[in-house]
Amino acid sequence: MAFEINSEIAGSRTAGGDAYNKPPVEVAVEGVVFVSDRNDIRSFWECGEICVVVEKRRLYWRQKGEWYMKKNVLLFSHQLKVGGAPAVLCEMGKILCKMYNVVVLSPADGVMRREFEQNGMEVIISGEITDDLRQIIVQEFDFAVANTTLALPFVIKLMDQMQIYWWIHESSLVYDGRQGMKEYYQFAAEYAKIFAAGHVAAANFYHFYGIKTQILEFGLEDSYIPQHECKKHDEINIICPSTICELKGQDLLVQAIVKMKPELRGKCRFIFLGELRTDNAREYEMVKKLNDEYENVELYPLQERKKLLELYYDVDVVVAPSREDATPATIVEGLMYHKICLCSSGTGVSRYLKDGWNGYVFENRNEDDLKNKLEYIVCNYKEQEQVRERGREVYDTIYSYDIFERNVLNRIGK
Numbered sequence: 001m002a003f004e005i006n007s008e009i010a011g012s013r014t015a016g017g018d019a020y021n022k023p024p025v026e027v028a029v030e031g032v033v034f035v036s037d038r039n040d041i042r043s044f045w046e047c048g049e050i051c052v053v054v055e056k057r058r059l060y061w062r063q064k065g066e067w068y069m070k071k072n073v074l075l076f077s078h079q080l081k082v083g084g085a086p087a088v089l090c091e092m093g094k095i096l097c098k099m100y101n102v103v104v105l106s107p108a109d110g111v112m113r114r115e116f117e118q119n120g121m122e123v124i125i126s127g128e129i130t131d132d133l134r135q136i137i138v139q140e141f142d143f144a145v146a147n148t149t150l151a152l153p154f155v156i157k158l159m160d161q162m163q164i165y166w167w168i169h170e171s172s173l174v175y176d177g178r179q180g181m182k183e184y185y186q187f188a189a190e191y192a193k194i195f196a197a198g199h200v201a202a203a204n205f206y207h208f209y210g211i212k213t214q215i216l217e218f219g220l221e222d223s224y225i226p227q228h229e230c231k232k233h234d235e236i237n238i239i240c241p242s243t244i245c246e247l248k249g250q251d252l253l254v255q256a257i258v259k260m261k262p263e264l265r266g267k268c269r270f271i272f273l274g275e276l277r278t279d280n281a282r283e284y285e286m287v288k289k290l291n292d293e294y295e296n297v298e299l300y301p302l303q304e305r306k307k308l309l310e311l312y313y314d315v316d317v318v319v320a321p322s323r324e325d326a327t328p329a330t331i332v333e334g335l336m337y338h339k340i341c342l343c344s345s346g347t348g349v350s351r352y353l354k355d356g357w358n359g360y361v362f363e364n365r366n367e368d369d370l371k372n373k374l375e376y377i378v379c380n381y382k383e384q385e386q387v388r389e390r391g392r393e394v395y396d397t398i399y400s401y402d403i404f405e406r407n408v409l410n411r412i413g414k
Contacts, residue, residue, distance in 0.1 A: 059101065070100065070101055071099075071100045071101070071142040071143075071413070072100065072101045072102075072103065072140055072141045072142055073096050073100040073101065073102050073103070073141065073142065073143060073144070073145065073413070074103050074104075074105055074137060074141040074143075074144040074145070075089055075092070075093050075096075075102060075103070075104045075105070075121070075144070075145050075147065076104075076105050076106070076144060076145070076146045076147060076151050076154045077089050077104060077105075077106045077112075077147050077148075078106065078107065078108070078147070078148055078150040078151060079106060079107070079108040079110055080104075080106050080108060080109055080110030080111070080112040080113045080116075080123070081108075081110040081111065081112065082110070082111055082112060082302045082303070082304060082305065083112075083243060084169070084327075084328065084329040084330075085147055085148050085169050086110070086112040086147075087112070087115075087305055087329055088169075088197065088218040088220070088329060089104075089145075089147045089167070090112065090115050090116055090119065090121075091218060091219065091220055091221060091401070091404065092145065092167075092218070092404075092408055092412075093116065093119065093121050094119050094120075094221070095404065095405045095408045095409065096145075096408065096412065096413070097119065097120050097121065098409075099409065099413070100142075100413065102120070102121045102122075103121060103122045103123075103124060103141070104116045104121050104122070104123045104124065105123075105124045105126060105137075105154075106123070106124075106125055106126075107125070107126060107127050107128065108125070109125045111304055112305075113125075114304075115304075115305060115306075129153070129154060129157045129158070134157055134158065134161070137158060137161075137162070138158070138161045138162060141162065142162070142163075142413075143162055143163040143164065143165065143413060144158060144162060144163070144164050144165070145164075145165045145166075145167060145412060146164055146165070146166045146167070146192070147167050147169075148167070148168065148169050148170060149168055149169075149170050149174065149175075149178075149185070149205075151166065152181070152184060152185065152188060155188045155191075155192050156184065156187075156188055159188055159191035159192055160191060163193070164191065164192040164193070165192065165193050165194075165195065165411075165412050165413075166188075166192040166193065166194045166195070167194075167195050167196075167197060167216065168194060168195065168196045168197065168201050168202075168205050168213060169196075169197045169198075169201050169326050169327075170201060170204060170205075170326065171200065171201075171204060171247060171322075171323075171324035171325055171326060171346075172204045172207070172208070172324055173246075173247050173323065173324060174204075174247075175204065175208045178208070179208070182208070182209050182210075185209045185211060186209060186210065186211060189209075189211045194211065194213045194214070195213055195214050195215070195216035195411070196213040196214070196215055196216065196326070197216060197217065197218050197326050197327055197348075198215065198217055198326040198327040198348035198349075199215060199348055199351065200324065200325070200326045200327075200346075200347070200348040201213075201326035201327075201348065202215055204326075214411070216407055216408075216411060217327065217398060217399065217403075217404070217407075218327065218329075218332075218399070218404060219399045219400055219401050219402075219403055219404025219405070219407075220329070220332055220333060220336060220395075220399060220401060220404075221401040222336060222395075222400065222401055223309050223336070224336050224337050224338070228313050229313075230313045230314055231313075231314045233269070233314065235267060235268055235269040235296065236267055236268045236269070236316045236317065236377075236378060236381055237268075237269050237271065237314060237315045237316045237317070238268050238269065238270050238271065238315075238316065238317040238318075238319060238374070239271040239272075239273065239311070239312075239315045239317070239318055239319070240253055240270075240271070240272050240273070240274075240318075240319045240320070240321065241271075241272075241273035241274070241302065241303075241308055241311075241318075241330050242273070242274055242302075242320070242322075242328070242330060243274055243275060243302065244272070244274035244275065244283050244284045244287055245283055246282075246283055246323070247322060247323055247324065247325070248274075248283075248320075248321070248322050248323075248325070249320075249321035249322045249323050249344065249365075250272065250274065250283050250286070250287055250321065251282070251283045251286050251287075252321045252323075252344075252365065252366075252367045252370055253319060253321045253367075253370065254286045254287060254290050255367040255371075256321075256367045256368075256370040256371040256374060257270060257290065257294075257297070257371075257374075258290070259367065259368065259371045260371055260374060260375055261375060264374075264375050264378045264379065265294075265296075266296065267378055268296060268374075268378060269296050269298070270290075270294075270296060270297045270298065271298050271300070271315070272287050272291070272297070272298065272299045272300070273300050273301070273302055273303060273308070273311075274287070274299075274301075274302055275301055275302050287299055308333075309333065309337075312333060312334065312337040312339065313337070315334075315337075315339060316339065316340060316381070317339060317340045317341075317342060317377060318330055318331060318333070318334030318339045318340070318341050318342070319342045319343070320341075320342070320343040320344065320347055320349075321343075321344055321362075321370060322343070322344055322346060322347055323344065323346050323364060323365055324346040324347070324364075325344075325346065325347045325348065326347075326348045327347070327348040327349050327399075328343060328347055328349060331343050331347065331349050331359075332349065332395060332399045334391075335359070335391045335392060335394050335395040335399070336392070336395045336399075338388045338389065338391070338392050339388065339391070340359070340360070340377060340384050340387055340388060340391070341353070341359040341360070341391055342359065342360040342361075342362065342370075342373055342374070342377070343359070343360075343361060343362075344361070344362055344363075344364045344365070344370075345361050345362070345363055345364045346364035346365070349394075352394050352398055353391075353394065356387070357387065357390055358387060358390035358391045358393065358394055359387065359390075359391050359394070360373045360376075360377065360387075
């Protein structure tokens with residue numbers, strides 16, 4: 001049986017000590033299945049001077065008298081629907097899996113569960129953090145990563161029991177009605193180490209709660225395949241994939257499309273991917289009405305991320321008309337796939353885009369400027385190749401998986 005242990009990065013502790021001298025290591029153990037239930041199941045393997053013990057969720061091994069342990073990490077997501085926040089948390093989880101055992105906890109199930117599980121992460125669904133669950137978390141996990149400001153109850157429940165890293169993504173609109181929560185966030189910030197997924201999220205968190213954060217831009221694994229066959233199409237395919245709501249600004253895009261010159265609008269195929277949120281029926285009805293009135297406007301439910309990535313091959317332009325968005329994952333994906341990307345100045349990614357150079361940025365909340373940018377892209381579509389390639393450079397230098405991986409491993413769990 002083969003074991004691979006890198007002594008330079010292996011986390012070690014002596015038989016009688018509790019201190020970890022070095023970070024933990026990913027250990028390749030043939031035939032080992034991590035036990036996910038909470039029974040005292042133990043398995044032993046011996047090979048020469050190496051002994052491996054799997055107990056509960058923990059993997060221990062002894063080599064030449066030294067004990068090593070692979071640490072357990074808990075990721076908390078407020079929900080598992082298709083969306084940017086769970087998607088980028090999954091990317092972080094894939095990175096942490098290289099060093100740790102990773103488990104995901106969420107109060108609400110959703111289709112993203114499959115993606116976490118397919119990448120080797122166990123998923124636990126629990127509506128609340130009961131005292132019993134809290135005790136299990138403290139006993140079995142070495143640190144936790146809480147995702148979005150909605151993780152506040154999770155953070156407060158565990159902050160004095162374990163190290164918590166808190167990743168903030170929210171726009172300013174999310175803080176409406178939460179001013180009374182300021183003291184709770186400030187209290188939690190004394191215990192948690194807080195990161196913001198971009199400068200917009202950092203500025204908002206400081207503005208509303210007076211809490212400074214470090215920047216941890218997310219990155220996405222490069223799934224673009226240059227040799228992938230694309231369907232031939234005469235029209236310019238323009239996609240807007242996002243939950244349909246006021247914050248995401250689909251109503252601005254609807255108004256811009258209506259205002260476009262008919263001969264230019266007719267050269268396009270507009271694809272909305274989104275779902276109705278009960279508190280934003282107005283925006284959904286606007287998109288649905290546009291879909292009913294124009295043959296070249298299509299409306300579909302949000303897709304699983306794997307299907308969405310496949311769609312990008314047949315898309316020409318990706319639009320994020322958000323009134324505010326720390327970093328729209330769909331624009332990062334568009335840059336990755338060499339697409340023409342158009343976003344509002346209210347998005348965090350806009351700071352990296354120079355209008356007409358590596359993408360397009362329209363004035364936030366201005367449907368006329370959005371209309372003008374759409375018409376310019378249609379009129380000059382054949383001259384956009386350099387814009388596409390320079391856009392890809394933004395992904396490579398800011399949002400690449402390698403950069404994200406380095407930042408995560410240098411900041412989380414240290």
